[in-house]
Amino acid sequence: MPKLEQFEIKKYWQIFCGLKPVENKVSHDQVKPILYNSKQDSSILNKIWFLADIDDDDMLDFEEFVICMRLLFDLINNNISTVPDVLPDWLIPGSKAKLIKQKRSNNPVTSTPKEEETKKAREVDWYISPNDLKVYNDLLTKSTLTDGSFTFSSLSIIVNSNPTHFINVSNGDIEKTWKLVNPKNSTSINKDPAMYFLHILKQNSDLNAAIPNSLPSRISNIIDKSEISYKVDSVPRTETTTRTSNTTNKNASVVKSQFENLLNYKKMESSSKSIQANVRVDSVIDDLQNIEKQVDRLESYLSTKKNELNSINNQINQLK
Structure with missing residues (x-):
């Protein structure tokens, strides 16, 4: 199965918003028309629903909704012949990984080795394209402090409130990336490290790039820029x-x-x-x-x- 593409996530987000979610969740009744319009057997639709409903609350948040739609459309488009017994690792959101691990340990029957298509996480590509640069600028413009800096809280809100860009990012990823671009453990950072904060997490979400343990020297030199304090x-x-x-x-x-x-x-x-x-x-x-x-x-x-x-x-x- 091909991985999730950005345009695909945007399409699912439009469908999700059209269902008028309550507290960022939709019920089975809200999703049912989409499921049954696919003309798939009810047993198959039920299997897709239960795979997507990771937290078993009979509701789907956006991340779970993406899983549901992707499995459904892959089936309709003949990208897959049958619904898998367990979710492929690449389709598991980072925020749900721990819950999936617990469920598999409680149910060893469904706990299988990683699928062959699972690949080793890529390394971050530090080049920021003009398109990505525009996206980051637009996101950062809404959350800057009066002095032009950014806090952990403001950047976390950007990531968590923009699932079309950061769907597979977990809170652990956010914390690790913050420490990476903020080696001095300051209460806020300027725009350059904030840009790389978003870029690392977007690469992690889009390309499954691993959060690095250290920065290249050329990036560190940009992030470590310091200014004279007159306070x-x-x-x-x-x-x-x-x-x-x-x-x-x-x-x-x-x-x-x-x-x-x-x-x-x-x-x-x-x-x-x-x-x-x-x-x-x-x-x-x-x-x-x-x-x-x-x-x-x-x-x-x-x-x-x-x-x-x-x-x-x-x-x-x-x-x-």
Whole structure:
């Protein structure tokens, strides 16, 4: 049997929504017209239903509905001659794998070796096509925080609420992928690792690609990009900071001095170039303004650090 295709899942999703599911589930009565319109024997239809109803609640969620429709259409289109006794592994959603394993252990009669067609999981293809890039951008646009970052919760909602893209993804897959693209265990990640988070899970769902244990170095370099934090409050106030603050202040002073020198150089450069008719005045002004802003920011940062150091020294003196 060929594997599930993206267009196929979308078709099943349209049919599923047309049945007006309640709490993401449809009953046997709702699905019955589709089953009986297939003109298949009732015993065959019952077998398909019981195979699809993995949790035995006489209802089908979307993942189970996909199984039901796929078996039915494969039978109608002569892709299979009979309904299998057990679900092929590739048709088992990741979120249902544990339940299937429990059912098979409780019923060894139906527990058979993996089918011959089951293949070793593929490796993730790290290339993101333009089409996939557009899909990821559209999904991420709806869930970004005010600072443009993404939390585990917001990304999990994207995956769980878009079964057409992530039908075979389990919660375990989501957690493992989050840890993979978030090696620093931050509360949120920026857009680049969020893109690869979705890409890995889509490859896992579409191609049965295994969630990797590590990232290629070129992907790690993209994900590990870090930015300077200007939040002084994020530095814990301990005696160690008394020593590190001196170093920080020295470093800040050096950087400030470098920027001031660069600013003076730019001013002299702009002065000399103003004589030339073809000078790009706007560009020079922008450079000056940007440098001045950075000097101001560093001066403010240096002042805050000095105040913090004085405060720490006062606390130490009071304890003596």
